[in-house]
Amino acid sequence: MGSKKNFKNLPHKTIERLSQYRRALLICLDNNKTHIFSHEIAKIQHITPVQVRRDLMLIGYSGTLRKGYNIQELIDLIGTIIDNEEGLNTTIIGMGNLGRALIKYLSGKRSKLEIVAGFDTNPDKIGNKFSGIQCSSIEHLDKIIKEKNIKIGIITVPEDQTIEMAQKLVDAGIKGILNYTPKPVEVPDHVYLEEYDMITTLEKVAFYVKMAEEQKK
């Protein structure tokens, strides 16, 4: 029962929102704001002020009455919760359109998550740099992952290569995988997996658009 909360029990949804809050806060900080109200954060994220306050309560942060939350303090606190102290090195497998878009997007963000390597099989890409990240041959994956202490792998290879590459990552001792291909993978329990397929999101939008149209009739 030390002073440190057991953040392990934070709701999954709260974890996601903390990440989002931080990004919104970083933007506000850039605009020379020092404090922010719960309803301001809420508006940016399309949620309710109560939900914001509740999330902040869960992480044990208190704002100042009539002044709101200290942006810098809150950013720092969220950092101590969701970031790894030493940072977590990350790699991208498959430097195609999507892989390069992600690298470009992620590099330069103020995040403890650093992309430290990229891999591909195409000889034209191997040896080149993309947004400052060296692209290596997939043959050296195991070696480089261990050398650079890489913990997270993002998969953006062609669909039919997915399973094989996921296995390679697992064998190299990776701890988390983010799979952007439409091919679902299986990983052992000790590896945390997230999969994202854009079609799901798009079809969801389509469904609710359809519903709204039918409603009008």
Next chain:
Amino acid sequence: MGSKKNFKNLPHKTIERLSQYRRALLICLDNNKTHIFSHEIAKIQHITPVQVRRDLMLIGYSGTLRKGYNIQELIDLIGTIIDNEEGLNTTIIGMGNLGRALIKYLSGKRSKLEIVAGFDTNPDKIGNKFSGIQCSSIEHLDKIIKEKNIKIGIITVPEDQTIEMAQKLVDAGIKGILNYTPKPVEVPDHVYLEEYDMITTLEKVAFYVKMAEEQKK
């Protein structure tokens, strides 16, 4: 109280899973399977067989005992629920790395969602085709959206252009927006909005990797 269920009340999560089931089923169909068990679908999607059966119950589909679900029938039924009969035309705003990756990925999928136009401001891109999709000047956005009856817009422009482009889409009468930039937008109630930021997902992976590591200590 007609025969048609009010699918409007389906849980959001079920909608997402239906889309995922269908994609898994389409793959199975390609492999010449005709039937599938709930536990097989479940394994592919990393969920429980009960959840699959419950979802299918909600949409009123029955399988055959000891034989499972008829894949083609189920695909068709899911289609009648989440697809718009006439299809929903879709456009991508910003034909950069990410926009092109999405176009390439989406074109050719068996989906009622067809990308029918792309827009950009860069003269080098305007007039060209990417994965078969014509890229037009953003100046013609309003005209083309109306002409082609486009209902859904995907935003992949640079962050600082996001708000403006979302507004343009709304003004042109779009019904759903999928925003892939990290800049949150606001839209009127009659427009359905989804936002996705990869950093959230990545930071979530990082958090649970961190938790797993701390657990071991």
Next chain:
DNA sequence: TTTGCACTGTTATTATTTTAACAGCATGTA
């Protein structure tokens, strides 16, 4: 100094989503 206001922080309630429990049934087997 009193009152109203505009916030925060917490607990209570409700809604949503997942999981569990189990009844029912077609098929295979003895």
Next chain:
DNA sequence: TACATGCTGTTAAAATAATAACAGTGCAAA
């Protein structure tokens, strides 16, 4: 025929998440 097996479909319970309700508080205006 009886009975075990391995599925489905449904209802009940539990877990998770969102919303509502409201007490508390410092400031500002009267």
